[in-house]
Amino acid sequence: MSPILSEQVAMLMRKVASEIILPRFRKLADHQIAEKAPGDIVTIVDRESEAVLAEGLTRLFPDARVVGEEGAADDPELLDTLGDGVVWLIDPLDGTKNFSEGVSPFAVMIALLDGGEVQAGWIYDPVQSRTCYAARGRGAYVNGDRIVTQTSLRSLPSAAIGVYFMEEEQRRDIEMRADGKLQIATIPRCAGEQYPRIALGTNDISLFARTMPYDHAAGALFLEEAGGKTAWPDGRAYRPTDRAPNLLSAVTPDMWDKAAEILFG
Template identity: 40%
Template sequence: MEKVAEILAEAASEVVLPRFKALAAGEVMEKAPGEVVTVADREAEVIIARRLRELLPVPVVGEEAVAADPELANALLSEPAVWLVDPVDGTWNFVAGRPDFAVMASLVRSGQTVASWIWQPVPGTAYTAELGSGAWRDGERLSRTPASDSPGDWRGVLKRRFVAPDDHGRLSANATVFGEVTDGRHAAGVEYPRIAGGEQEFILYSRTLPWDHAPGSLLVSEAGGVSARLDGSPYRPDPPGGEDGLLVACDPDTWERTRAILLGLPA
């Protein structure tokens, strides 16, 4: 666990942080409509992938490698063990000079996330989780307390960018019963730790790319929360194009009640 955390922090120090608020012209590219990538993303992924393979020689499914060759993601279904890597989660924030970005990795065995790492270079905070062994922030164990009984006290995030217009309106209307609902920090590596650390109660995601959600889902689950599809099935990291929609909450009761409220189901 400690070695992977070191790999992420070292890669960030070598090629990510030196470019924070210092990206040169030509170092930011559009890889798909509305999606950007930087030289920091690409260089960090190469470094992390090489060092992870030295640690455990299994396939590496990295966000930028999959952007170049989508077939690589099928290793999540066909291989007994796979590394997942997101070299810069929250690239838009990174490009804009905002500190809400992270470097993340997960180890997936037989389709289940068994370990995860989130390194937030600014402010220099490490989150780790191991299946059945707990969740940690800078070596301190995280154990999330349940939410209050009143949804009016709950703080949540709705990710509505990829939601159909009709569903967008319905979700927004139903969410008015909560105390606070925002669009989030635009980085899963920042948003999931806020659930595990007690700063908010739920997040509803629409699109669920595996490198974005495997690390945080395990972190929240090991801290006592829930990360599950809207039908109640536990989150598993699937290749892009698979099932979408994911509700994350700080405890099982809050997950059930949030789902009922957002979907307009009987209480």
């Protein structure tokens, strides 16, 4: 991943945020919000952002295909092709529910995949003007500064556990296992915020029951390159082509092992 291409992608994300996303923040009309599935919101901003990002990314790297969240919602089989060749994977507005309610955080996320492996990832928070970027084997950066993970230093590890998409029995089991061993933190309802929270020391652990690839590809690489770990509960490394439930992340590999033992051991 060349520095020039990396900055061009970041510039495209900032342009979409300034021209499409922020002008409609807290200004959406009811007819500009719809429900794709129960509890799954889409807005006119999601669709317009994806269209502009797809066009811009195609210009930057014509040999790569584009798979976006909204395109995949219309044609779910697109997600089965993520392991084929070079792919731009787009989440045009992560945290859509927050955005539709007029609150932050929300983010734009892009990952570049080759053969199903994430090679680079970008997360842009328009409200904080924060760009998180990582390239495989080259580290993780926030607004151009290289970062390494740091723990929250709490007496118990801070764990952001997303239980919304869990079955009731699993939810009760997870809560029972965590009791007295983990400090349960409020989730931001935005993966594009949750991964930076782990890397920057706000939380030590996160667990996502729902694991759509556009929600996690960029963040998982960012956390890994900063020194953390994202994997399935059995220890298999995360790949966006694998859509099993329950994706576990932690600030360090040792913390990941501890969390896996507590929550799933």
